[in-house]
Structure formats: structure tokens, C-alpha cells
Amino acid sequence: MADSQRVLVVGGTHGNEVTGVHLVRRLQRNPQELTRDSFTAQTLLANLPAMAANRRYLEQDLNRCFTAALLNSEPQNGEQVLAHEINEKYGPKGADSPTDWIIDLHTTTANMGVTLVVQQHDPQAVDMALYVQQKMPDVVIFDENCTRDEDPFLCSIGQHSMLIEVGPVPQGLLRWDVFEQTARALAHALDFIDLRARGEDSLPSPRQADMYQFIEKLHLPRDEHGAICGMIHPELQDRDYRELSPGDPIFISVDGETIPFDYPESVHVAFVNEAAYYDQAHGLSLMRKRTVSWEGE
Template sequence: MDSIKSVVIVGGTHGNELTGVHLLRRWEQKPQEINRGSFVTETLLANPRAHAMNCRYIDQDLNRQFAIQDLANVTLPGYEQNRAKAINQLIGPKQDPARDFIIDLHTTTANMGITIVINSLNPIVKRAAVYVQKTVPNVTLFYQEVDRMEDNFMISIGRIGGLIIEVGPVAQGCLRADIFEATRVATNAVLDYLHLANIGKAPELPETASGFQFVKKVKMPEDEQGNLVGMIHPNVQDRDFQPLNPGDPLFLLQNGDTVFYQDEPGLCPAFVNEAAYYDQHHGLSLLKHIEFEV
């Protein structure tokens, strides 16, 4: 199996998600916490301008700017389109990366606890995530089989990829000590696994793991002019990962009426009432439960 020589912990990919940014500051003071004997750990504030402005991004979502053709296209004008190239210069280049593994720290306004997003076929990535789930309470796995070269996420420019640690609920532009601590513990568990794997002491893990796969985003109710006229129903608010069945309440309209779930039985909502979804009037994502090979 590949050995890991270098890890980059990324914070502030979305500028108003403060937890990662402030964890980086902690680790500037306490580098020993993220060092492991068998690899070098670095940190990166990914979107310093969006962080300074306390917004998610300046021009585009930075976490969608790492497609190979976009990294090659120097005519793209946006701040994040160019920032991605600078980051690719440091961590990548994507075709032959200088750094091995990326841990990208995010937060959500949804009540999702710790969610680990794995866009990877690589067994080290999958096993690191399963190890976190095994050793840290309240961890959910999001698994997409995506080839690294086909992906446009930040984590796709590491040599073997990486994973996203997404923790909530916390408001944009806010720090919460509980979310900060959960993110810190989950990050350290990833580093622990990579080190144990490097030195040949990786613990036994089950051959398959339970997780969720993205199905689709669901729009909130709009009127004919495209104005938002509803919100998440109280029965769904804060209940990420609880299965929905046809006839369950889904949205509450401003006028007091209820909109019911009419989709496939048993899909589970996530990113319920995520603030970053409002620009497109999305209310939540729907996921299906899966078992995947580790």
C-alpha cells in the first residue's frame, strides 16, 4: 500500500466557516499536535480573501475549482478560479502532486454531527474515514466513487486524494467550542490512522462500511416569480439522516400549509437548512443508505 509522506490540513476553503481557520491558528501554536513521526503535516488557509470578508467565496465556490481542465485554463477571471491554481502549484500539480493527502475542514448549519466526505476509490482514504467512525462518536460517512482526476473538489489534488471533515450545526461566521473540539478530534484521528498505516500497525477494520450516497438536492417551495415561500418543516429541521417516506411533512409554507415528501421511500435528508443552499433555494440533500467496500 502507498505510504504517506505529506499531509496538508486545509481550513477556510469557505471563508465564513471559521472552525477550520481557527484550528489552523491553534496548530501554528501547537504544531506537535498534528505532527506524526512518519510524515510531514502542513496547514493552508485556502481562501484568505473570502475569510477576510467573512463570506463563503468572492466569485465562485473554491471547492468546485479543481477540475483538471479548469486548472489548465488561465483565461478564467474569478478570484477562486485563480486561487485554485495557486493552491495546485503548492499541493499539486494534480497530474503529479507534491503532497499526498489533504484534510479539508468545513462546517454546516445543519445538525449533522461529524460527517466525513470521501470522494475516492483509494483504500487508504476509505480506511482512514472508517477508522475515524470507529474511534470518534457521532461520525457519518458520505461516500461517492469518484476518480480523483474526474473530481473538482480541493481534496482531488492530493496524490492519493483526501477527505472532507464537515461538522455542524454552527452558524456561518461563528465559532462554537463543541464544533471546534469535534473537528479537532476527528482530524487527529485521521492523522493517527495515516501514521499507523505508514508504520504497518493499522488496526483491523471491517471489510465493508455503512454510509450515505448523494442522490439529489431538493428545492424549497417557490412562487411563480421564483420567490421563496416556504421553509423546512419542523418535523425535518435538525433531523438529518432520519429516513423520509411519502406523505411525511417536508416543507412548511409561509401561509401555514404543509408540503409533503413524495419521493422514493427511505431516502434520508442531509444538509437540512444549510445556509449556503439558500442562494439556489435548496432546502436539503437526499441521500440513500449504502454499504461499501473498504
């Protein structure tokens, strides 16, 4: 076997996203699915207490606990303790992390299909997303834009990382189509790591892809006490990645009053009516669609 890379596949970062949990368990029973010529991947079920409770998290979202600031401070709750333990085992976080790749498996209640979340500062991960998109043309590339130190995701402790997000599927529920799409995307991602190690990834140079870059999250309508008093407008429901222009219907109150989109530009939407974000009353994310070109490494 060639000089081996350290690759980690993670499920259960959110305890009620059971697709990743059950896929990791399948991989643990069938390690040949994780084996390539240049490496054998490891697996991690990240938040066992939240998994046992079938909850996203118990005290704090584990996938928001991996900023450099939190990892370098005294942990304040169970999820922060877990983050420190995971960083100690697979990190430390940074460009010299001993873990070459981390791929984290997630699901969403939103109608987002297969979405690959990567960071601008990680061109190898962007290459991986493009490779998977070549194999699965309906895949969407979601481009986060923050520094490694600011990145709160578990997968950010690796040198390179990608988050696979597939939906729609309710929390705590298994669906074969979502499970199979997740498994396919993961298999292609592992193939990419192996092919890249052998100089055979076959990507064009220069490369080009459409990507959606996160702008901000918008709150659902709330009353004077902060309680949710409205919902996603039916014209927008289940239409993730559609373009939303100023004046378009975005929310509807519980009394049936349409609330138009009040924004200075047309943007795209994602995580539309994501159930996991109701704890903060967020209704959707705004995205800017860009066509990106870059040179291969």
C-alpha cells in the same frame, strides 16, 4: 524519521467557516500537534479574501473550482485564480500528485454532527473514515461518488483526501463543542496516516461500514419568479440522516401549507436547511444509506 509523506491540513476554503480557520491557526502556533513519527503536516488557509470578508466566497465557491476542466482552463474570477495557485503549489491534481493526503476542515449549519466526506474511488480515504469512526462512534461517513477529474473539492488535488464537516454551527461563529470535535477527528485522521505508514492501523479485513451516498439536492419551494416561498417542515428540521418516505412532510409554505415528499423511494436526508445553499435555493440533500464491505489494502 521514516520516509516522509506530504500531508496538508486546510482551513478557510469557505471564508465564513471559522472553526477550520482557528484550528489551523492553533496548529500553526503548536506544530507538535501536526507531527507524527512518519511525517509533519503542513497547513493552508485557502481563501484569505473570503476570510477577511467573513463570507463563504467572493465570486465563486472555491470548493467547486477544482474540477480538471476548470484547472485546465483560463481562470475567470478570483476563486478560480486561487484554485490554480493552490493546484500549482500542492498538485498538480491527479493520481501522481506530490501531496499524499489533504484533509479539509469545514462546518455546516445543519445538524449533522461529525461527518466525514470521502470518495468511492479512494479506498485509503474510506479506510481513514472507518478508523476515525472506530475512535468516535457517532461519526457518519458520507460517500461521494464522482471521478477524480469531476471532483470539484480542493482536497481532490491530493492523492488521497477527506473532508471533515461538523455542525450545527452558524456561519462566522465559534463553538467549543464543534471546534473540539473537529480537532479530535483531525487528530485521529493524522494518527491513521502515521499508523498506516508503519503497517499498524488495526482495521479488520474485510471491512464493513454504513455510508450515506449523495443522490441530489432539492430546492426549497419557489414562486413563479424564482423567489423562495417556503421552508423546511418542522418535522424534518434538525433531523439530518433520518429516513424520508414518499408522502412525509418535507416543506411548509410561508402560508402554513404542508408540502409532502414526492419521490419514488424512501431515502435519507442531510444538509437540512443548510444556510450556505440558500444562494441556489437548495433546502437539503438526498442520500442513499448503504452497508458497504471491502477488502483492506
